[in-house]
Amino acid sequence: MVQNKKNLNEQVADVMSSAMSNRMKQNELLKLGITSDEIYLLLHTKAWQASGFDIRRLTFGVEIECYNVLREELIGTASANGLQVRSEGYNHDDSEHFYRIVRDGSLTGDNSQEVVSPILNGERGFDSLRTLCDALASVGARVNRSCGLHVHIGAANMSDAHYIRVFKNYQAIEKAIDTFMAPSRRGNNNGYSKTLQGVSFSACSTKRDVAAVLGFDRYRKVNAEAYGRHQTIEFRQHQGSTDYEKISHWVRFLAKLVEYSFKHDCPSCSMIEEIPFLSDEEKSFFTARRAALN
Numbered sequence: 001m002v003q004n005k006k007n008l009n010e011q012v013a014d015v016m017s018s019a020m021s022n023r024m025k026q027n028e029l030l031k032l033g034i035t036s037d038e039i040y041l042l043l044h045t046k047a048w049q050a051s052g053f054d055i056r057r058l059t060f061g062v063e064i065e066c067y068n069v070l071r072e073e074l075i076g077t078a079s080a081n082g083l084q085v086r087s088e089g090y091n092h093d094d095s096e097h098f099y100r101i102v103r104d105g106s107l108t109g110d111n112s113q114e115v116v117s118p119i120l121n122g123e124r125g126f127d128s129l130r131t132l133c134d135a136l137a138s139v140g141a142r143v144n145r146s147c148g149l150h151v152h153i154g155a156a157n158m159s160d161a162h163y164i165r166v167f168k169n170y171q172a173i174e175k176a177i178d179t180f181m182a183p184s185r186r187g188n189n190n191g192y193s194k195t196l197q198g199v200s201f202s203a204c205s206t207k208r209d210v211a212a213v214l215g216f217d218r219y220r221k222v223n224a225e226a227y228g229r230h231q232t233i234e235f236r237q238h239q240g241s242t243d244y245e246k247i248s249h250w251v252r253f254l255a256k257l258v259e260y261s262f263k264h265d266c267p268s269c270s271m272i273e274e275i276p277f278l279s280d281e282e283k284s285f286f287t288a289r290r291a292a293l294n
Contacts, residue, residue, distance in 0.1 A: 070111055
């Protein structure tokens with residue numbers, strides 16, 4: 001007898017592409033260990049793709065920390081360019097329609113602000129982000145060592161295996177990433193974005209397991225605590241920036257990391273040139289950043 005050697009993703013593929021009713025699919029997915037929440041997303045949002053992971057469906061968001069920004073001035077400048085920006089107190093709310101300016105007590109510098117994007121997607125999302133960066137430049141926004149750039153990648157539709165592999169793969173290439181980060185963001189130099197080195201994910205089988213091995217500590221280069229609140233993976237390593245080119249390249253880097261992690265394990269590497277999912281053009285951008293920061 002030939003044994004069934006299909007992995008979980010392939011077994012889910014068979015169920016989702018079958019002619020079974022949704023109720024029958026639900027029963028079969030439960031037998032495979034898929035959670036009820038994940039089954040709902042599979043059946044009702046069509047987020048899962050039998051042909052593989054679809055990077056075009058990824059949602060993302062950014063949190064830009066900066067200073068020298070008067071809230072009303074940024075709101076007015078952004079509004080004149082078609083962006084809706086609201087001034088709010090400190091909170092962790094999500095928005096699909098407008099940017100928020102909130103307070104962050106960790107920042108230094110006069111008129112320090114954190115600007116939080118709505119949930120963004122695709123090239124329209126990048127266009128919106130470019131408009132925000134132009135508005136920040138117009139009002140004289142600046143960054144210092146207290147500022148960071150946090151990127152959220154939507155994870156609501158990720159399987160546990162895919163989610164865990166994102167953390168493993170980031171850990172595998174963390175030393176290469178360090179080379180194009182500011183010195184204050186390398187290794188374990190920043191208490192708000194601590195290293196993944198020395199952590200073992202080998203026993204993890206669920207998203208909660210990842211949070212547990214990270215000590216339920218959100219101040220990691222990759223934050224597993226964000227899933228419970230936002231259903232995202234938050235990447236916290238990047239130094240502060242209001243420059244669209246730098247921000248967009250980093251967001252695209254992370255999106256490609258997530259895409260690659262759908263099926264593949266990254267080899268451990270310490271050089272940008274060894275990162276397997278980057279194009280030659282992307283490698284050129286990050287090697288130029290490495291040279292500028294060293």
